[in-house]
Amino acid sequence: MKYTKLQLDALKEVINIGGGHAATSISKLVAKKINMDVPEVRILSYHELYTEVLADSVEVHAVISRIIGKYGGEILFVVPDGAFNKLAELMLGSPHNNEALKTSAVSELTNIISNSFLGAIGNLLAVQLQSTLPVIQDDYFGAVISSAYMALDQYDEQIMVIRNEFTYAKERLEMSLFLIPETGVIDGIVKSLGI
Amino acid sequence: MDQNQSEIKVSIAEYKFAKAPSRLITVGLGSCVGTFIYDEQAKIGGLSHIMLPDSRPFVDRGLLNTAKFADLALPEMVAGLRRRVPEANLKAKIAGGANMFNFSTLSENGDVGQRNVRAVEETLSALKIPLIAEHVGGKSGRTMIADLNDFKTMVRVVNCKIVYI
Numbered sequence: 001m002k003y004t005k006l007q008l009d010a011l012k013e014v015i016n017i018g019g020g021h022a023a024t025s026i027s028k029l030v031a032k033k034i035n036m037d038v039p040e041v042r043i044l045s046y047h048e049l050y051t052e053v054l055a056d057s058v059e060v061h062a063v064i065s066r067i068i069g070k071y072g073g074e075i076l077f078v079v080p081d082g083a084f085n086k087l088a089e090l091m092l093g094s095p096h097n098n099e100a101l102k103t104s105a106v107s108e109l110t111n112i113i114s115n116s117f118l119g120a121i122g123n124l125l126a127v128q129l130q131s132t133l134p135v136i137q138d139d140y141f142g143a144v145i146s147s148a149y150m151a152l153d154q155y156d157e158q159i160m161v162i163r164n165e166f167t168y169a170k171e172r173l174e175m176s177l178f179l180i181p182e183t184g185v186i187d188g189i190v191k192s193l194g195i
Numbered sequence: 196m197d198q199n200q201s202e203i204k205v206s207i208a209e210y211k212f213a214k215a216p217s218r219l220i221t222v223g224l225g226s227c228v229g230t231f232i233y234d235e236q237a238k239i240g241g242l243s244h245i246m247l248p249d250s251r252p253f254v255d256r257g258l259l260n261t262a263k264f265a266d267l268a269l270p271e272m273v274a275g276l277r278r279r280v281p282e283a284n285l286k287a288k289i290a291g292g293a294n295m296f297n298f299s300t301l302s303e304n305g306d307v308g309q310r311n312v313r314a315v316e317e318t319l320s321a322l323k324i325p326l327i328a329e330h331v332g333g334k335s336g337r338t339m340i341a342d343l344n345d346f347k348t349m350v351r352v353v354n355c356k357i358v359y360i
Binding site: 046056057064138139141142146147148150 | 295
């Protein structure tokens with residue numbers, strides 16, 4: 001995996017636009033201002049990912065869906081416990097104890113984010129991109145992320161980490177969105193941007 | 196288990212050796228497989244965390260990390276144990292190999308977890324190491340903690356009871 005700084009910057013800009021749209025659509029939905037941090041586009045080893053981003057032993061709510069269209073891949077949301085309750089509250093308007101209701105609210109939220117994220121990227125690249133219905137699983141971050149990459153036949157110990165983080169009222173929502181492209185997709189995107 | 200035991204962490208695509216009274220731990224086994232190989236006399240063992248079944252499709256990709264592949268990691272780890280204890284009577288326990296998210300249809304190569312388990316079982320059998328217990332498959336990730344005092348192996352699954360194998 002070798003990309004120039006210019007190519008990585010361009011990719012970051014694409015993700016930035018996608019994430020920006022996603023943040024706007026959640027803001028509209030919950031009628032509160034949700035922001036997105038500058039996205040991270042880095043090539044990391046699993047070891048670096050676990051030390052710099054999130055430890056492999058952390059238990060997370062993972063929401064994963066496939067991307068279908070010209071560019072295939074997966075879109076993965078990783079939400080730690082505390083953030084899960086906060087997000088559910090944001091969606092439902094008040095705190096709830098009903099786990100099924102919270103799960104469904106967060107799943108709907110991630111569905112909206114995925115599709116507005118992919119829609120914006122698709123527009124920019126002039127392709128149709130959509131996500132399938134998400135699968136939700138509570139599991140160890142290490143198991144989730146390594147299996148998500150390997151399910152796409154990406155077996156390197158170095159992985160391209162494309163990640164967005166969202167914030168609300170200066171409070172980090174600690175929800176990360178990982179975009180996991182199929183092999184060759186990044187090359188395709190870089191090429192279609194003409195760089 | 197004794198809380199004062201030292202815990203040695205084995206990362207993804209790695210294997211490590213230890214002896215009593217330590218514990219070897221590997222976390223976040225999804226489709227990966229953890230293999231604990233142990234000699235009860237010397238109370239010495241190794242824990243490996245492999246990612247893939249077979250190194251052969253990757254041989255022309257430059258320097259390989261042998262610890263990543265079932266077919267290379269296990270013979271190497273066993274050789275390492277036999278160097279330390281030549282007359283070792285080795286036995287194995289394995290955990291992992293889940294099909295996370297039921298994503299089998301995603302990869303053209305089928306379910307990596309299942310292929311990993313099969314490759315580990317075949318490699319152990321070729322090495323003539325009996326497989327005493329396993330906790331494999333399903334769709335959940337696992338954490339595996341191997342006790343070098345007595346071969347006891349704890350398997351933890353999120354939101355589930357702890358299992359000893």
